[in-house]
Amino acid sequence: MGKKFERKFMHSTRRKLVDMVQTGEYQKDAKLGWTVAEKQRKVGDIWEDEFHKYEKKEGYILKTSKNSDAFQEIRDFVKKQSECSNSECKTVKLSVIDKKLVKRTGLCTTCLLEKEHEIRTAGLWSEYENYKIWTRMIVDGKLRLEQIKQAHDELKQTYEYINEDGSTEKWTMPQSVDDVKAEMMTLIENGTKEIEEIEEKRIKAFNKLKEQNYEHYI
DSSP, X not given: OOOOOOGGGSOHHHHHHHHHHHHSOOOTTOOOSOOOOOOOOOTTOEEEOSSEEEEEETTEXXXXXXXXXXHHHHHHHHHHHTSOSOTTOOOSXXXXXXXXXXXXXXXXXXXXXXXXXXXXXXXXXXXXXXXXXXXXXXXXXXXHXXXXXXXXXXXXXXXXXXXXXXXXXXXXXXXXHHHHHHHHHHHHHHHHHHHHHHHHHHHHHHHHHHHTTOGGGO
């Protein structure tokens, strides 16, 4: 006598097919294997997976990319660079010159002229102009000092280069590396003092503008 067939040892999928053949019915909604219980979320809950971020809203779930915040910051920055910052700006369409001014000053040509006219009338043009000049000098000066500091730290007595043909070539400074570093440190120290002096003058110009409530114009 052959071995008795036991349906319980069949794979669940095949057992469903056998039931369909024998009964003519197929349980479409039947669950196979195991299921993971879905976590109950409440309004306001935020969670994320590898690529997306989710937020439970009233009646639905908001799905966004994980990078959506960074992309929005970029879009806002680009938009800011192409729009006049004056909330009362009446310029309908910005020209090429307007857009260049907006990137540099935040204002279109018309708004910038109106602002500068007010400053001239208030007798603060010198402080306003000097503040802008000194600001550029400070930024450029600090950038230059950082370049000298980096060159100072990386300075060597002898440098070795590899030519296109694979051969090597050495170059040695005629001066002592210590002497050159000392000269560079003098430049750094003098440059730092000059920048500090300019910063003090810029603060005085700013305070004069602030006394008459024109600090928001710079």
